[in-house]
Each structure stands twice: as C-alpha cells, then as structure tokens.
Amino acid sequence: MDVYTPVGDTASKRPVILLSHNGSFLPEAFTHGLLGLCFNGRKDSSVVELCKRFAKRGYIAVSYDYRLGWNATAGDLTTRTKTIIQAVYRAMQDAKSCVRYFRNDVINGSNQWKADTSRFVIGGSNSGAYVALAAGSLNDVSELNNIKFVDVNGSFIKQDTLGDFDGFGGYQNYDNYTGISSRFNAVLALGGAVGDTSWIQAGEVPVIAFHGVNESSTQYNTALVNTASGQPVIEVSGSGDFMPIVEALGNNNAFKPNNFLQGPPNRNGLGNQTVTIEGLYPFYGQKFEPWNWFDTACYNSSSRMIALTGGDASIEKGNRYIDTIMAYSAPRLYKLLYDPNYGTTGINETAKHIDMSMFPNPANTQLNIVISMEQKPISSIFITDLTGRAVKEITGINAN
Numbered sequence: 001m002d003v004y005t006p007v008g009d010t011a012s013k014r015p016v017i018l019l020s021h022n023g024s025f026l027p028e029a030f031t032h033g034l035l036g037l038c039f040n041g042r043k044d045s046s047v048v049e050l051c052k053r054f055a056k057r058g059y060i061a062v063s064y065d066y067r068l069g070w071n072a073t074a075g076d077l078t079t080r081t082k083t084i085i086q087a088v089y090r091a092m093q094d095a096k097s098c099v100r101y102f103r104n105d106v107i108n109g110s111n112q113w114k115a116d117t118s119r120f121v122i123g124g125s126n127s128g129a130y131v132a133l134a135a136g137s138l139n140d141v142s143e144l145n146n147i148k149f150v151d152v153n154g155s156f157i158k159q160d161t162l163g164d165f166d167g168f169g170g171y172q173n174y175d176n177y178t179g180i181s182s183r184f185n186a187v188l189a190l191g192g193a194v195g196d197t198s199w200i201q202a203g204e205v206p207v208i209a210f211h212g213v214n215e216s217s218t219q220y221n222t223a224l225v226n227t228a229s230g231q232p233v234i235e236v237s238g239s240g241d242f243m244p245i246v247e248a249l250g251n252n253n254a255f256k257p258n259n260f261l262q263g264p265p266n267r268n269g270l271g272n273q274t275v276t277i278e279g280l281y282p283f284y285g286q287k288f289e290p291w292n293w294f295d296t297a298c299y300n301s302s303s304r305m306i307a308l309t310g311g312d313a314s315i316e317k318g319n320r321y322i323d324t325i326m327a328y329s330a331p332r333l334y335k336l337l338y339d340p341n342y343g344t345t346g347i348n349e350t351a352k353h354i355d356m357s358m359f360p361n362p363a364n365t366q367l368n369i370v371i372s373m374e375q376k377p378i379s380s381i382f383i384t385d386l387t388g389r390a391v392k393e394i395t396g397i398n399a400n
Helices: 028-033 045-056 077-107 127-137 239-248 303-309 315-337
Strands: 002-004 014-020 060-064 115-125 186-190 207-212 222-226 232-237 280-283 354-359 368-373 378-384 390-399
Touching: 002 045, 014 045, 014 077, 014 127, 014 315, 045 060, 045 115, 045 315, 060 077, 077 115, 077 127, 077 232, 115 127, 115 315, 127 186, 127 207, 186 315, 207 239, 207 315, 239 280, 280 315, 315 390
Parallel strands: 014 060, 014 115, 115 186, 186 207, 207 280
Antiparallel strands: 002 060, 222 232, 354 368, 378 390
C-alpha cells in the first residue's frame, strides 16, 4: 500500500480512507499485454490524485493492492461466474484486513499512522468499487446462496475454503490481526456494481456512488458483464439500480438533511429519469471512469481503451470530474464522521452589496471574475454548470 498523509501534520489522529484500484481483477501484464487495457494498479492516476486530495483535507488516504485472479478465458459460463465472484470476495477480505492493520497499529503497535480507530471509509474505482460495495453489503451467509451464485456443488463461495467475510479461516488466508474489528463507516464507490441487489439490507453503512450513465463495461443499471472477447460473465446491478434501494432502506439517512451539492436525477432501467437520490451522482453522457486518465503510451495506441472511455481520457477532464467527486463526497463524509448537524443550516446571504462581473461570456479557456466588496473579503469561488457538476473550485484567495 501507499499511504498519503497531510504535510506537516500535528493532529493526534486522523480518519482513514482506503481506495482500491481498477483492473478487472486481473494482473496488469494480462490486461495490458493481452487485452490492451491501460491500468496501473495502486499507482493508477485517479486513485493517486484522490489520495492526495483526501490527505489535503485531513485524511490518512491509502491506495492498496489486493489479491487478483479469475478464469476470464474459461470456456463455460459457470467457471467464469464462480471465479469472478471468488475474486471479489477475496479482495473484500483484503480491504477489511487493511482496516484491521491500521486499527491494530493503534491498539497494539507503534501508532505510526495516528489513525482514528472509529472512522474508516472503504472506497474504490471500477473493480475497486465492486470491492468496496461487497465489503459494505455482502455479510450474510444466505446472500451466498442466491441462485446466481450456486451450482450442483453448492455455493460458489465456500467459507471453509475461502474464509469468512472478514478473511478469517479457510486455507486461502492468513488470519491477520485476530481479535481486531473490521468495522468501517461508509462506502465510496466510483463505478462498480453489486452482485445482486438482495445483498443490500437495512442498517448497512452509507454509500456515496458516482457512475458514468453511458458506461458499457459495468452498466449504470442491471445488465450482464462480459469479458473483453464478449463472453458473458455475470449479471450485476450498477448504481442506478442499487442506490435507490440504499436510500429507500434509510441507509443514507445520516447524510440528511443537508444543503450540499446535489446530483442530477437518477435514470432507471427503462431509460427514464426519475428523482435525485441522496448519495448518488450520475455522470450523464459519460462512459468508463470519466475521473481517470491513462498513460498516453498505452492509451493512444489502444483502440479498446478509446472505445471504452469514449475517446477522451485526458488529465484535464479527469481532474474536472474529481473536482465534482470531492465537492459532493467530502461534506457528506464530514457530516457522517464528525458533525451530524453539518450542512443543516441554509446559506446565509451576505448583507453587504457585491458588484461582480464575469467575462468573456461564454468562455472557453479563460474566465475573468471581478469582484468589488466594501469590507468582507472573498475567500473561495465555486463554479458549477447547469446540471450541478462542479466545474472549478478556487480557494486560498483573498480578493477585495
């Protein structure tokens, strides 16, 4: 793992956010060399950028590796389905083991990271989001016996082999940090899906989800996931279908009420826009990971990546979407982890008269903002477009 902490930090403890990378649960040599996909494990660009931004906001941010591998080239559907579910399950165990590592470091170790043992978030991008969502919702043996996950030999997940939900037992685990809790407080899912919506039950941790509505690999609603060669693997449910259940069960009530940035309306499986869902931010018109950018040596030579992303995976675009991810998720996590009353009051209009002008209008690459205010300085500017998407945040200014 790579651990990002605030520069010059003097706090005695910090909340921890764990972020897991994309990559289809396959080694990079396989995804890059054979499939033409541009992934870079825990060094992947958007995960690194997210870690830096969360560290600047006071988190211990962690980009970590997890176990990989499934039989994506198997000739039969059952083997493909069984091995991908097992891959998600192992990675979920690894995420919880990482939680225990930091908690154990405080309780029994050197306390080198100064983690707040009561405040953890598990998140991830695409495949990593599958991991985070499974960690938050796959927690009952009955969920392993869903008809989608069994064959004539029983459940695809045999806990006497793979271990329990926390990663103890079986013979494919080392029992890391026994006696230490794996509990965490929230899920941050960038893309990804749940294996079945029946996994989601009342009382589970809150979820914040972002998803490209035109995503083709893990679709926004319920659909089959296919291999790179077009072979079916498993039907899963994306953010558009599982997030309404999260909200209906009250699992996101901890974010309410708030005056935070809201996402656009949801889109259901029929293709109709419905209502805004607390905790869900759909990115309309976007495909695979609009918040990510990829090494040009791979991306520019990969027709598969260009088709997957829609032909734009630049650092400028990626950072604009990360602006939105941070503007949407950071205040909700603060409200959940620290102050339940945060965001419940309205935005107070200043009593002072402000003369403001912006030019040129419209603008493409440069926008001038001129503000004249008698006394109170402007400390930050936050610009959104008509859909509520954060376009730009300017902080650390002192303009009069």
